[in-house]
Amino acid sequence: MTADLLQSLTDPQREAVLHVDGPLLVLAGPGSGKTRVITHRIAHLLSQGVRPTQIAALTFTNKAADEMRSRLDRLAPGENVWIGTFHRFCARLLRQYAEYRGLQPNYTIYDTSDSLSLLKRTIRETDVQLTHATPEQVASAISWAKNHLIEADRYVGGVNATGSIVERVYPKYQAALQQANAVDFDDLLMHVTLLLKENEELRASLDERFRYILVDEYQDTNLPQYAIVRAMSIQYPNLGVTGDPDQSIYGWRGANLKNILEFESDFPAVKVVRLEQNYRSTPNILSVADALIANNKQRKKKSLFTDNPAGKAVRMIQYSTHKEEAQAIAARISAQVAQGKRRPRDYAIFYRINALSRTFEDAMRQQGVPYMIVSGVEFYHRKEIKDLLAYALLMNNPRDDVAFERIVNVPKRAIGKATLLKVRLHAATEGLSMLEAAREAGMIDGLGNRAAVALAKFVALFDRLSTKINDPVEEILGFVLSESEFKRQYEATDDVEDQTRLENIEELLSSAREYDTEHPHDGTLEHYLEEKTLVNETDDFDAEMDRVTLMTLHAAKGLEFPVVHIVALEQGLLPHERSRENPEQLEEERRLLFVGITRAEEELDLSMARYRDFRGKRNMTIPSPFLMELPRDEMEVTEEQTAFAPDFPLDESFFPEFPISGQRSLDLPRPALPSAVTNIRTAADLLGEREGDAQPRVEPNAFVQGMVVTHDEYGLGKIIALSGEGAKRTATVRFASGAGEKKFRLAYSPLRPANSSRS
Numbered sequence: 115m116t117a118d119l120l121q122s123l124t125d126p127q128r129e130a131v132l133h134v135d136g137p138l139l140v141l142a143g144p145g146s147g148k149t150r151v152i153t154h155r156i157a158h159l160l161s162q163g164v165r166p167t168q169i170a171a172l173t174f175t176n177k178a179a180d181e182m183r184s185r186l187d188r189l190a191p192g193e194n195v196w197i198g199t200f201h202r203f204c205a206r207l208l209r210q211y212a213e214y215r216g217l218q219p220n221y222t223i224y225d226t227s228d229s230l231s232l233l234k235r236t237i238r239e240t241d242v243q244l245t246h247a248t249p250e251q252v253a254s255a256i257s258w259a260k261n262h263l264i265e266a267d268r269y270v271g272g273v274n275a276t277g278s279i280v281e282r283v284y285p286k287y288q289a290a291l292q293q294a295n296a297v298d299f300d301d302l303l304m305h306v307t308l309l310l311k312e313n314e315e316l317r318a319s320l321d322e323r324f325r326y327i328l329v330d331e332y333q334d335t336n337l338p339q340y341a342i343v344r345a346m347s348i349q350y351p352n353l354g355v356t357g358d359p360d361q362s363i364y365g366w367r368g369a370n371l372k373n374i375l376e377f378e379s380d381f382p383a384v385k386v387v388r389l390e391q392n393y394r395s396t397p398n399i400l401s402v403a404d405a406l407i408a409n410n411k412q413r414k415k416k417s418l419f420t421d422n423p424a425g426k427a428v429r430m431i432q433y434s435t436h437k438e439e440a441q442a443i444a445a446r447i448s449a450q451v452a453q454g455k456r457r458p459r460d461y462a463i464f465y466r467i468n469a470l471s472r473t474f475e476d477a478m479r480q481q482g483v484p485y486m487i488v489s490g491v492e493f494y495h496r497k498e499i500k501d502l503l504a505y506a507l508l509m510n511n512p513r514d515d516v517a518f519e520r521i522v523n524v525p526k527r528a529i530g531k532a533t534l535l536k537v538r539l540h541a542a543t544e545g546l547s548m549l550e551a552a553r554e555a556g557m558i559d560g561l562g563n564r565a566a567v568a569l570a571k572f573v574a575l576f577d578r579l580s581t582k583i584n585d586p587v588e589e590i591l592g593f594v595l596s597e598s599e600f601k602r603q604y605e606a607t608d609d610v611e612d613q614t615r616l617e618n619i620e621e622l623l624s625s626a627r628e629y630d631t632e633h634p635h636d637g638t639l640e641h642y643l644e645e646k647t648l649v650n651e652t653d654d655f656d657a658e659m660d661r662v663t664l665m666t667l668h669a670a671k672g673l674e675f676p677v678v679h680i681v682a683l684e685q686g687l688l689p690h691e692r693s694r695e696n697p698e699q700l701e702e703e704r705r706l707l708f709v710g711i712t713r714a715e716e717e718l719d720l721s722m723a724r725y726r727d728f729r730g731k732r733n734m735t736i737p738s739p740f741l742m743e744l745p746r747d748e749m750e751v752t753e754e755q756t757a758f759a760p761d762f763p764l765d766e767s768f769f770p771e772f773p774i775s776g777q778r779s780l781d782l783p784r785p786a787l788p789s790a791v792t793n794i795r796t797a798a799d800l801l802g803e804r805e806g807d808a809q810p811r812v813e814p815n816a817f818v819q820g821m822v823v824t825h826d827e828y829g830l831g832k833i834i835a836l837s838g839e840g841a842k843r844t845a846t847v848r849f850a851s852g853a854g855e856k857k858f859r860l861a862y863s864p865l866r867p868a869n870s871s872r873s
């Protein structure tokens with residue numbers, strides 16, 4: 115390690131980087147160089163003769179792992195250090211030692227929706243009445259149990275109704291997973307924990323193999339994650355962790371702050387390093403962050419200073435509607451980019467929940483600002499993608515019953531529910547997988563000849579596909595597409611959505627091509643599938659791309675951007691509704707906002723809207739109580755008056771469904787409603803702005819080719835093609851704005867002939 119690498123560190127950072135043997139705890143606030151210490155420390159360990167294969171660096175998101183890998187590549191190019199998420203680390207160990215846990219190495223990892231469908235099936239097959247609980251609640255109870263290392267046979271439900279259902283369903287669900295040679299996300303951690311606990315020899319050998327373990331964001335570890343790193347640090351207690359208790363935001367996933375708070379008593383010989391200088395943000399931003407987090411009772415105060423220049427005042431803006439908020443932000447970004455002040459990638463917009471992103475997307479599109487939404491999972495949750503991947507999953511693990519049931523009748527092969535029920539019964543009584551049971555279709559009692567033939571054809575198709583299992587992934591998927599006539603189901607219709615499905619399939623094929631290129635020698639279908647299943651929400655993120663980043667506050671952890679907008683700071687959204695009655699959860703929500711604020715390097719805008727369309731309703735909002743905790747006299751506080759505002763002032767007494775506190779606006783005076791206006795029910799009525807049903811629809815047949823039409827978001831356009839009849843009547847419109855060509859189902863679209871007036 116070169117001297118100038120060490121020179122670029124502060125004294126305490128250097129102290130942590132130079133630490134070689136024994137436990138290490140770096141406890142420090144945001145932007146103080148914790149992640150930087152980890153990469154530099156790895157480089158230093160390597161320079162001390164530690165072999166790369168003896169080091170494992172664990173993080174929470176793939177994005178954080180990639181970032182670490184690229185920082186390390188600059189410091190120590192080409193070194194084969196294991197860097198990745200806990201889940202990937204466990205997936206890899208479990209492939210190697212699957213049989214210890216009664217699995218085969220080709221096991222399938224079920225994502226959340228696959229796990230849920232297996233669970234629903236289990237519930238159906240267990241004689242329980244789900245009157246007081248949803249399958250999702252049962253799923254989260256099981257997940258909670260696994261994150262607390264409570265195995266199925268040790269689960270005690272207690273007196274409440276859900277508990278006793280879980281007590282009966284959990285063991286059966288676990289047995290079904292085992293039968294399908296599959297695991298869910300939580301199992302990855304639990305299996306590995308138990309593996310280490312129950313096999314001392316194996317544990318000792320892994321402890322020796324991974325002599326140096328480094329964990330970033332340690333404040334967010336849950337019990338299994340804690341148990342895993344501890345178990346691997348007994349003979350070689352070289353566990354180095356970094357964290358910030360104020361940034362703990364995964365309590366709802368079982369993260370336990372105790373893991374970091376008690377690190378010193380777990381490892382008495384620990385070296386503790388505190389970093390106090392922030393290199394990321396301006397003093398103005400830090401002071402807002404500080405004022406906010408000071409309201410949390412459960413915390414130890416930390417000091418943080420910066421030598422960065424003061425910078426601009428943090429802005430707090432109240433817009434009148436959610437559309438105004440989005441459009442103003444998009445317009446501002448667009449103008450600054452046009453003036454050459456900044457690049458799109460300098461900006462990030464954070465929101466509490468994904469559902470809030472659409473308005474911002476629309477606004478970005480309208481203003482022609484390039485953007486990307488960071489939520490990698492969504493693509494892989496689309497039906498066509500899951501269906502196609504299910505073929506590959508079944509090829510890789512023929513015991514995968516969820517995959518079997520997903521595709522046995524996709525595309526349609528006249529294999530109906532009744533047939534499947536008989537196959538399942540046969541599988542259960544004979545102890546077979548669904549596929550094996552289908553192979554014996556001819557012997558299944560009560561199964562008609564036609565159904566047996568259909569099943570036999572499917573099995574033959576499967577066997578044909580299986581001959582290709584060692585081909586490059588793109589070829590495997592291509593072969594599936596052609597042999598199964600999978601594409602045919604989408605090509606045969608003129609449905610606009612089917613067009614999108616075909617495009618998504620193309621997209622998947624290009625991801626497979628990319629994989630093949632990146633893994634010319636070591637690529638396997640199994641590994642490809644694992645990569646796709648373990649994508650998490652930040653995976654689409656690519657810092658090199660010149661686009662504005664839109665993401666949830668959770669996904670923003672560990673990242674940094676010159677300009678940050680945190681939007682929709684409203685009661686019920688941030689803090690989230692579900693934290694209302696729970697002071698601990700409220701503190702976690704505050705930490706979440708703290709994480710968001712401390713991502714900003716130079717500029718920070720906090721905003722809210724007085725009206726927001728959400729879940730199909732227009733609501734008058736209440737500002738987030740967190741806004742009241744900020745130092746307003748140091749900030750620039752504005753209320754935007756806009757075209758969307760009604761021409762007379764509103765009074766909240768007309769909206770009794772919203773509890774109004776004294777803090778309803780940003781303390782700006784608000785005149786009373788004129789007495790003449792008496793029969794107004796909702797804000798939507800008042801504003802006349804609501805999309806959709808407020809406005810009478812135009813008959814689909816009134817639209818003709820060549821007609822000039824108008825759309826609320828995209829403006830003026832011309833109909834260039836029409837197809838379909840009745841409810842399926844579809845128009846292709848070319849818009850004058852940057853929106854390009856779009857297709858609309860006329861029966862549902864807000865298109866209007868350009869000359870017709872609104873009312």
Ligand SMILES: Nc1ncnc2c1ncn2[C@@H]1O[C@H](COP(=O)(O)OP(=O)(O)OP(=O)(O)O)[C@@H](O)[C@H]1O
Pocket residue numbers: 122123124127142143144145146147148149150151358361392393394671672673674712
């Ligand atoms: N000694 C230093 N000299 C120059 N830049 C530094 C130094 N230490 C850290 N930085 C820079 O400050 C920024 C924040 O560092 P880093 O991301 O490692 O902080 P962190 O403590 O991990 O923050 P968070 O808690 O948000 O994850 C990075 O851009 C990093 O390169």
Ligand SMILES: [Mg+2]
Pocket residue numbers: 148149150330672
């Ligand atoms: Mg960090």
